[in-house]
Amino acid sequence: MLVTDSANVQSLIDAVDTADSATALIGAVRSLAAAQSPAAVTTLITVLGFNNPGAAVAAVDGLVALGQAAVPALLEQLDGYNYGARAWAIRALSMIGDPRALDVLIETARGDFALSVRRAAAKGLGGIDWDGLPDERRIPAQTLAIDTLLGALNDPEWVVRYAAIVGLSGLLAVRPQPDAAVENVRDRLASCSRDDAEVVVRARAQMALMPQ
Amino acid sequence: MTDIEITSESLTKEEAIANLQQTADPSLRYYAAWWLGRFRVSEPIVIQALEAALEDTDSRSPDGGYPLRRNAARALGKLGNPRVVPALTRCLGSDDYYVREAAAQALAELGDVQCAPQLLALLAGGIEVATQVPGKPHLTQPYAAIIEALGMLQVTDAVSLIAPFVEHDFATVKNAAARALYQLTGNTQYADRLITTLQGHSLQLRRSALMDLGAIGYLPAAEAIAAALTENSLKLIAMKGLMDNHLPSDQATPPELTPRAIEVMQLMDGLL
Numbered sequence: 001m002l003v004t005d006s007a008n009v010q011s012l013i014d015a016v017d018t019a020d021s022a023t024a025l026i027g028a029v030r031s032l033a034a035a036q037s038p039a040a041v042t043t044l045i046t047v048l049g050f051n052n053p054g055a056a057v058a059a060v061d062g063l064v065a066l067g068q069a070a071v072p073a074l075l076e077q078l079d080g081y082n083y084g085a086r087a088w089a090i091r092a093l094s095m096i097g098d099p100r101a102l103d104v105l106i107e108t109a110r111g112d113f114a115l116s117v118r119r120a121a122a123k124g125l126g127g128i129d130w131d132g133l134p135d136e137r138r139i140p141a142q143t144l145a146i147d148t149l150l151g152a153l154n155d156p157e158w159v160v161r162y163a164a165i166v167g168l169s170g171l172l173a174v175r176p177q178p179d180a181a182v183e184n185v186r187d188r189l190a191s192c193s194r195d196d197a198e199v200v201v202r203a204r205a206q207m208a209l210m211p212q
Numbered sequence: 213m214t215d216i217e218i219t220s221e222s223l224t225k226e227e228a229i230a231n232l233q234q235t236a237d238p239s240l241r242y243y244a245a246w247w248l249g250r251f252r253v254s255e256p257i258v259i260q261a262l263e264a265a266l267e268d269t270d271s272r273s274p275d276g277g278y279p280l281r282r283n284a285a286r287a288l289g290k291l292g293n294p295r296v297v298p299a300l301t302r303c304l305g306s307d308d309y310y311v312r313e314a315a316a317q318a319l320a321e322l323g324d325v326q327c328a329p330q331l332l333a334l335l336a337g338g339i340e341v342a343t344q345v346p347g348k349p350h351l352t353q354p355y356a357a358i359i360e361a362l363g364m365l366q367v368t369d370a371v372s373l374i375a376p377f378v379e380h381d382f383a384t385v386k387n388a389a390a391r392a393l394y395q396l397t398g399n400t401q402y403a404d405r406l407i408t409t410l411q412g413h414s415l416q417l418r419r420s421a422l423m424d425l426g427a428i429g430y431l432p433a434a435e436a437i438a439a440a441l442t443e444n445s446l447k448l449i450a451m452k453g454l455m456d457n458h459l460p461s462d463q464a465t466p467p468e469l470t471p472r473a474i475e476v477m478q479l480m481d482g483l484l
Contacts, residue, residue: 053443116445123484159448163484193466200455204477206466 009037016043026054033062038069045070045077048092049085056088063092071098078104083114090117094124099132102141106148109164115157122152122163126170146171146181150188158198165192165201169208225253232261238271242280249287259293266299277308285311289318301327304334309345313354320361328367334358339376342385355380356388363392371396378405383417391424403430410440418442426450429457431472438479451480 012032019025029047032040040062047059063070074089074096090108093101101124108121125145130138149171152164168185175182192205223231223244228251231237231244245265248258262284271280285303288296303315304327312334319327334353342351359377362370370392377389387409394402409421410433419442425433426449437450454476459467467473 054441119484123481158452159445159484162448162480166481166484190466194464197463198452198456199459199461199467200452200477200480202463203455203459203467203469203473204480206469207474207477210469 006037006039009035009039013040013043016047022052022054025050025052026058029055029058029062033058033065036062036065038066041066041070041073042077045073045089048088049082051084056084060088060092060095064095067096068098071096071100075101075104083112083117086112087114087117087120090124091120094120094127097124097127097129099128099130099141102128102145106144109148109152109167115155115160118152118155118157118160119163122149122160122167123170124167125149126167130174142171142175143181146185150185153188153192158196158201161192161196161198161201162204165189165204165208172208223247225251228253229255229258229261232258232265235270238280241265241268242271242283245280245283245287249283249290252290254291254293259288259291259296262288262291263296263299266296266303278306278311281306281308281311282314285314285318289314289321292322294322294324297322297324297326301330304330309348309350309354313357316354316357316361320357320364323365325365325367328362328365328369331358331362331365331367332370332373335370335373338373339380342377342380351382351385355382355385359385359388359392363388363395366396368396378402383409383414384420387417387420387424391428394428394430400430400432403428403433406430407433407436410436415442419446422446422450423453426453429454431458431476434476434479438483444483447483448480451476451483 012028012035015028016025016032019028029044032043044059044062047055050056063074070092074093078086078089090105093105105121105124109118109125112118112121125148128145130142133141146168149164149167153161155161155164168189172182172185186209189205189208193202193209196202196205228244228247231240232248234240245262248262265280265284268278268280268284271278273279281303285300288300297319300315300319300322303311306312306315316331319331335358342353342355344351355377359374362374374389374392374396377385378393380386380389387406390402390405393399403425406421406425409417410425412418418440422437422440422442423446425437431454434451434454437447440447455473458470458473
């Protein structure tokens, strides 16, 4: 990790706060993200709500690079009102894969009103770092994630169904033993590969069933 | 850009049909025409009422246009009933630019080539007369919509007429011409022009090139689409267009996966 002294981080934060154009903001956020300092987390999260996609992408990259250190603040500051900011935050949590985000990702994949948010959460459920959970919680948590994703296979939006398949594919990879849950997932993916209305969704289901 | 699904709870189908059939309140008719198209209510009674709305004279905009006719044409494009092709073709002769544009787009969606002569006629005079109307944001004709329609309808006679438009000053027209010429000739230099636009400075044009590449299903564009500086939601829609074009669409059998299909899906996975 890059070591940046705290005075320098503060000046990078100030540069984000005082940026006077969309382009300047993107540059300032990139610099702050690159500092990889836990002190930058709050500011990076605030940027997610600015409606500036370039800056948000850079902020997500910065938060993901910080990994677990960014998770408590991301969960705490999840903005229930600004769906744009929420989508970016869910995307960051999905990419980090910290199991502390599990409840939020499940709730979001089940019922968020914005499809881009359901999409990000569904993918994230397949990328959880399951080793971060104690043994006795791992299987029940995976079962809950699988049930949520099987439900998302019926989403009216093709891209959410597609993301659910990607999520299930991630879960199949960590559950190689062919137990009942795994068999059920494979059966559902097989039906998807025949019956989904969209050829791209059928194709992704087919790909998920290919031998790894 | 919003990606919140519009719920249909605001209106029932019966209310929307009644609103379209009444004439006392033009704004209710206007909204109903949009609503019935959006929710794909394609019953004969709706088609009939929308077709009648194409000749409405009550709903007028300050610039002399016909807002209800525009919305009715757009809705008919979504409802897939070829019966309305003659009525929409007549709209290509409307004195309202936006009615002509909506009609050209709708005819492209309906996929019936019988309107080709009227579309070709709107390109008469070529690029020399394709100039901006003084005091308006638009050209003398809705060239982008006309050219796109000719491409989608596979009107190969249009190639020589469309060709000069790849050098038009309006980038939207240029994009439309490149897209149509690729569809009509299969010449990849035209699709590659869209990839160049995808890497340009204007967000609006990047978005438009992205959707064009998706619409023509140009598979070599997948990497350029994935890397473009636009929203992931749009990139995913464009890449779905590539896959729709690449894979056979017969349902009830799992599609056969080519190595290229797998590469494109791996790119899509990264955008979720």
